[in-house]
Amino acid sequence: MTNKKELDKITPMEVDFAKWYTDVVKNGNLIAYGPTKGSLIFKPNSYGIWEMIQKELNSIFKSKGIQNVYMPLLIPESLFALEKEHIAGFNPELATVTHVGNKELSEKLYIRPTSEVLFADLFKKSINSYNDLPMIYNQWANVLRWEKTTNPFLRSREFLWQEGHTSHSDPTEARRFTREMINTYAKFLKNFLAIPTIVGRKTPREKFAGACSTYTIEAMMKDGKALQSGTSHYLAQNFSKPYEIKFKNKENKEDFVYQTSWGVTTRLIGALIMTHGDNRGIIIPPRIAPTQxxxxxxxxxxxxxxxxxxxxxxxxxxxxxxxxxxxxxxxxxxxxxxxxxxxxxxxxxxxxxxxxxxxxxxxxxxxxxxxxxxxxxxxxxxxxxLEDIHNNLYESAKERLKNRTVSVNYYDDFKKEIEKSNFVVAPFCCSDEAEERIKEETGATARCIPIKDLFKPENQESCIIPECKNGTKRYVVFAKAY
Missing domain, CATH: 3.40.50.800 (Anticodon-binding domain)
Incomplete structure (x- = not known):
């Protein structure tokens, strides 16, 4: 028999999904709020989930020859500034150290929002010839991004993650590894978190700052919103050139390495809560549960x-x-x-x-x-x-994703389906202007260009935006998102 007083603490998700989420997070022994706005204390239940994620991913990584390292917390301004697009993308969120005691530092230090530049510096010092490649590293760390709006696990200023970084001798191998890692994440979410995802490539507007291309896995939460649950980036030579990461190839000629980066975060805890939870609390999939x-x-x-x-x-x-x-x-x-x-x-x-x-x-x-x-x-x-519970959770989430993903060819239909909190697949030209208009008018964003065709195009070769003259044969997944 369930204690009614405990259930009274949880707002039904049908009444207010956002409040339901906050209630189950607070009452599920997951978090306490830290003394700084936007900071979280991970309590045993949530940190236990993260430890299980670490354990299982580490096992997968080691089977792929990925080695764990740990990088410094602070990045000198001069090092960070070498990649212009990268610093522009993160500049609004950078936390900066300017003083030690009362003494002003001669150079600003940034608290890492991500570690591409730190790994670039390491690779520059470590790589000499093609015999050193590929170099494949991962680190488990905390990062800091000064988010304006925070939400436990989904968007917090300090969060935990793993970030992988690689250097390769040729672009084909680097691109292949980028795709391999996003597929690894998709399988991990399916096999351990019982979460189905759509695997795809980000539009130019949505890709990672400094990347040539970004791949993503997008999951559907119970309220129909999308949650980006993992990313993998092909960086090409965008970092190796400004950071001068060179190697001698087989012809003894000097070239710049081709790089990738990829990661998942404690956002996965929020993903499993909003994918599987009910009005009695959270439901942790058995294979990742700290207590089964x-x-x-x-x-x-x-x-x-x-x-x-x-x-x-x-x-x-x-x-x-x-x-x-x-x-x-x-x-x-x-x-x-x-x-x-x-x-x-x-x-x-x-x-x-x-x-x-x-x-x-x-x-x-x-x-x-x-x-x-x-x-x-x-x-x-x-x-x-336990096995049956995992399968039931996955199949239920998979059925929801299938039933709430629709295809449209006309903008009026597009707006109606977005209003219903569905995933909408539509022909799209991927221009920044069209993407901005859709966001302003519907609140939806382009989640990804799916790797696998979700729907067969119906002889549609024009963008979903009526006035857009750009031809396209590309279908893109749109949704409101966290």
Whole structure:
């Protein structure tokens, strides 16, 4: 039985999705607000999710020969300024160190908003010949961007991420690696976060400052908005030339390296909350959940067998799963509610009545279905249910993405579908002027040019904007976005 007082803390998502999100984030043991505006404290549940993301991605990265490093926090102004487009893109968000104590520094230092220039400096010092290439590094770090508007996990001034940076001897290899990493992220979200995505390339207006091209994975949240959930950038020689990252090729001629960068952030925590959560709290997909199973002792003071069975199950299940034992004397309703609001995929309720039949009650977080299971069958049943929960979460999100992605050829239809909070696929010329008009009139932005055709073009060769004279055979995904 769920504690009504706990549920009263959560605004139904149908009433106010933004308030629902804030409520579940605060009540799900995920965050506390820091003393500086826009800063977050990651509590055990959210940092546990991030640790699982790190663990699984590190395993994938190592299988690809990617090595972890750590770069400095501060970037000298003179180093940052070498790539003009890059500094222009980040300038409004740069936090700057100008003094140490009362002494003014001779040169401004920027707190890293990203580390392209730091890696460029490292590559310049480390690369001499083609035998040194490819050089493929990743770092797990915090970065700072002085965002005007903040939202927990989705847009905060300081956030955690991984950022990968590579140098290659030829553009074909670099482009291939750029695409490989965005596909790696798409598979990771599917296999661990149970989130389906659309893989695509950003329009020129939306690409990363300093990149030649940017690839993205776009996920649909339960309110129909898009969330950019990972990016991979082909930098070409845009950084290697100003930073003079040179190497001797096989012909012993000097050339500049071709680079990529790619990353995901703690925004993924927000993605899983808004993809899977319900009005009882968050739902964490089992493969990424810090705790996969909550074992709850109920009325243990009335029957000592409850604690004995609970402790034995905790040990047995702990050999294969991530398990938590709640042996507190809090009332059963509170324990169940606490487990639900924190999104634990399964809970096992152990009470005197069920133990009379040598059984326990297992409750799924995704469907809230309950079933009585014999003690000897619990371990096998937990494994089956965890797998089923992951698949159910993914298929539900996939069906929602499919049902709420529509194709249009006329601007009036486009505006109607955007108003319904759908993903809209439309023919588009990708001009900055047309993109700005759509944003001003509908609030939607170009999310990506999908890698795979979502819809077959219906002999449409003109832009969705009626007055636009630019011909196009390109279809672009638009949506309102976080």
């Amino acid at each position: 199973v909550d074992i709850l002792e109920l009325f243990a003071n009335k029957d000592e067998k409850v604690s004995k069975v609970a402790k034995k199950l905790f040990i047995d299940l702990g050999r294969k799963f991530r398990v938590n034992l709640d042996s507190s004397e809090k009332n059963p309703g509170f324990k169940a509610s606490n487990s639900e609001i924190q999104g634990v995929p399964l809970r096992i309720e152990i009470g005197p009545r069920d133990l009379q039949e040598n059984k326990v009650t297992i409750v799924r977080r995704d469907t809230l279905e309950k079933e009585l299971v014999g003690l000897k069958d619990v371990k096998d049943r937990v494994g089956i249910l």
